[in-house]
Amino acid sequence: MTIENYDWQAAEDEINGRKPEIETIEPDDDGRAEAGPVLVDDAEAIRSWKGPAADKREAILPTWATSRSGLLNAATRYGQLAAYRCAFHAVRVPVYGARLMAWAPVGTARAVGAVWRWASDAEGRPARADAVAGHDWQAYQSLARLRDRRVRWRGSVCACTGLGLVALGTVGALAAPPLALWGAGAAAVAALGLAGKPADKPLATRAVVKVKLQPLTSPMVERALSRIGIAALSSGKSEDRVNWPSPIREDGPGWLAEVDLPGGVTASDVCERRDRLAGALGRPLGCVWPEGKPEVHPGRLVIWVGHEDLAAAAPYPWPLARKGTVDLFDTFPVGIDPRGRVISGELMFTNWLVGSLPGMGKTFLMKLPLLAAGLDERAEVWAFELKGSGDLAFTEAYATRYASGADDAPVKAALQALRDLREECLRRAEVIKNLPRDLVPENKVTPELAARKDLGLHPLVAAIDEVQELFTHAEYGKEAKELAPKVIKLGRAFGISLVLSTQRPDKDSLPTGVTANVGTRACLRVMGQVENDMILGTSAYKNGTRATMFTSRDLGVFYLAGASPAPQIVKGAYVDGPTADLVAARARALRIARGTLSGYAAGEVTEADGPQFNLLDDLAAIWPGGEANVWNTTLVDRLAQLRPAVYGHWADLADEEKTETLTAAVKAYGLASKGVSRRSGAKQINRRGLNRGDLDTAREGRPGGR
Numbered sequence: 001m002t003i004e005n006y007d008w009q010a011a012e013d014e015i016n017g018r019k020p021e022i023e024t025i026e027p028d029d030d031g032r033a034e035a036g037p038v039l040v041d042d043a044e045a046i047r048s049w050k051g052p053a054a055d056k057r058e059a060i061l062p063t064w065a066t067s068r069s070g071l072l073n074a075a076t077r078y079g080q081l082a083a084y085r086c087a088f089h090a091v092r093v094p095v096y097g098a099r100l101m102a103w104a105p106v107g108t109a110r111a112v113g114a115v116w117r118w119a120s121d122a123e124g125r126p127a128r129a130d131a132v133a134g135h136d137w138q139a140y141q142s143l144a145r146l147r148d149r150r151v152r153w154r155g156s157v158c159a160c161t162g163l164g165l166v167a168l169g170t171v172g173a174l175a176a177p178p179l180a181l182w183g184a185g186a187a188a189v190a191a192l193g194l195a196g197k198p199a200d201k202p203l204a205t206r207a208v209v210k211v212k213l214q215p216l217t218s219p220m221v222e223r224a225l226s227r228i229g230i231a232a233l234s235s236g237k238s239e240d241r242v243n244w245p246s247p248i249r250e251d252g253p254g255w256l257a258e259v260d261l262p263g264g265v266t267a268s269d270v271c272e273r274r275d276r277l278a279g280a281l282g283r284p285l286g287c288v289w290p291e292g293k294p295e296v297h298p299g300r301l302v303i304w305v306g307h308e309d310l311a312a313a314a315p316y317p318w319p320l321a322r323k324g325t326v327d328l329f330d331t332f333p334v335g336i337d338p339r340g341r342v343i344s345g346e347l348m349f350t351n352w353l354v355g356s357l358p359g360m361g362k363t364f365l366m367k368l369p370l371l372a373a374g375l376d377e378r379a380e381v382w383a384f385e386l387k388g389s390g391d392l393a394f395t396e397a398y399a400t401r402y403a404s405g406a407d408d409a410p411v412k413a414a415l416q417a418l419r420d421l422r423e424e425c426l427r428r429a430e431v432i433k434n435l436p437r438d439l440v441p442e443n444k445v446t447p448e449l450a451a452r453k454d455l456g457l458h459p460l461v462a463a464i465d466e467v468q469e470l471f472t473h474a475e476y477g478k479e480a481k482e483l484a485p486k487v488i489k490l491g492r493a494f495g496i497s498l499v500l501s502t503q504r505p506d507k508d509s510l511p512t513g514v515t516a517n518v519g520t521r522a523c524l525r526v527m528g529q530v531e532n533d534m535i536l537g538t539s540a541y542k543n544g545t546r547a548t549m550f551t552s553r554d555l556g557v558f559y560l561a562g563a564s565p566a567p568q569i570v571k572g573a574y575v576d577g578p579t580a581d582l583v584a585a586r587a588r589a590l591r592i593a594r595g596t597l598s599g600y601a602a603g604e605v606t607e608a609d610g611p612q613f614n615l616l617d618d619l620a621a622i623w624p625g626g627e628a629n630v631w632n633t634t635l636v637d638r639l640a641q642l643r644p645a646v647y648g649h650w651a652d653l654a655d656e657e658k659t660e661t662l663t664a665a666v667k668a669y670g671l672a673s674k675g676v677s678r679r680s681g682a683k684q685i686n687r688r689g690l691n692r693g694d695l696d697t698a699r700e701g702r703p704g705g706r
């Protein structure tokens, strides 16, 4: 119990009234404590206890104003609101124009009436009438003289202004450009329309109706907590009251309440009842996000209540979807937390495990590390999708290994990948061991070593979607279960990362060696404690990290553990199919430029990937008869027709990219493209292409021969 939580009254009652039922220190044998039992809790001593005091400093700036992403989010929110208002009113301009025109005659009448009243000294009329009624003829005479003077003067002003306006109008009509005339006309109609506007009718329709959100208050939170079915919170006893270490404050687009729960109640007890808490607070479930702060103590509860339902909020677009590259030795964005702060993850020196019920967003989440790896041109990517849906087909553009399907072939390819990764781990370990100590101070791959092509220590990211198909496979499962933990444990330091996803997190489908050793865990909605802990780690459920609290509406929402000291709730960035293809095209271009496009994406197909065939043989097969030199663009189109599954995506590239892609792909076989000049109509066009003689030489010299 902290000093603030100490119940002074109860302590005093106990000391002064009832016989104390508290621990006592018995007198020493030597009789020094004869004066009676000494209380362990001396109320006076505790009351006068002075220190050491820990000053808790409140943040100078709200959380959202302390980070670039927070500021960016706030600016985006207001910018989007302003843009929405502009667009809303822009489409209604004709309606507003029609309203102004309809009101303009009334406005004209009102303007003429006002001028007339001013020119005829209408305001003096009541005074003159009073003078007549009171038979005060002297006053009347002076008021009448005043009126005459005013009418003369005001009449002249009106006449001059009228003549001036007519002259100005005539000159304007003859000399001013039509646009200015229309502008002046519109301004006049607008002014008269506004003058004639009925008082109860607004000109513009409201673009944004402000819904007054009720601020979160401490009585509200206390009342809600007392109604979620936790006995201690609803007992009403003073010792069962929650404590407030800091006041409720606005945090991003919502309110943040931090409370210390009474003894014996933990934050996870409340997290488990998130739906009841939301109900008791009268907010949509997607607005209420309780979480623990175990680094303070298990009873510290943080409740964030958002203005907007996270499940109904617009998907969060991946910041790297349109532009940007990734340095895998740094972090990359994976989503936002309920408060709108960008959450990042990393791939180097960590392995990923993604799990959830089917259809909650596993594959969408897996796309993020795979695309991030794609945007680091040093990284080699292997992707295996064992459901056969083609969800990871975007990686075909840049992956060194790719397999997809619901049959045995991709499962076998994934197993082969694990075998090869194990070998690669050993090779890399040997390379690192033989390097001078100063280059590998921590026996780990460094960015400098990863950049050296001669060492082969580049990042290698291997993803297996629906990995349960591999681990439960009758023939390959046993070996895969043995290999995966070894790769996870060993590969980490050598730049090899596994990204695994499963929709069946149980002990048969996921070896404990995997669950115990992965560093980054992402758990979308699961049904129970076992699945939760299989993905998020032992005791995660007990510690309040419960992906069971997500509902079926929380698509793409997950607990991310391992990316930061405490698990975080994240709404994953949304990358749809076409966007993934665009990013993949950038990943491919990066590799082509660096000369690192290899394997599957470069058209090389290994035995493990399927039937054996080869780019050089395929080129020979589609070579136009009798031609000595052929443009790369023509060859790529013919290759795409020959094997759409392998070369199909090349056909969609621009001519320049087709040329580059084939140049890079044949380079691996020691074949170089050269300038090929051809006549097209009256023009002579020069493009890069291949020579048949060079191709045959490369085929002869290929290991294994023709």
Ligand SMILES: Nc1ncnc2c1ncn2[C@@H]1O[C@H](COP(=O)(O)OP(=O)(O)OP(=O)(O)O)[C@@H](O)[C@H]1O
Pocket (backbone or CB within 6 Å): 315, 316, 356, 357, 358, 359, 360, 361, 362, 363, 364, 365, 387, 503, 555, 556, 557, 571, 572, 573, 574
């Ligand atoms: N981050 C996200 N934001 C918004 N919606 C998302 C997000 N991630 C996924 N979704 C939605 O959830 C749906 C299911 O996603 P996904 O296909 O990744 O699920 P899954 O768990 O892989 O399913 P399965 O187990 O059947 O393969 C998607 O069609 C998408 O509309």
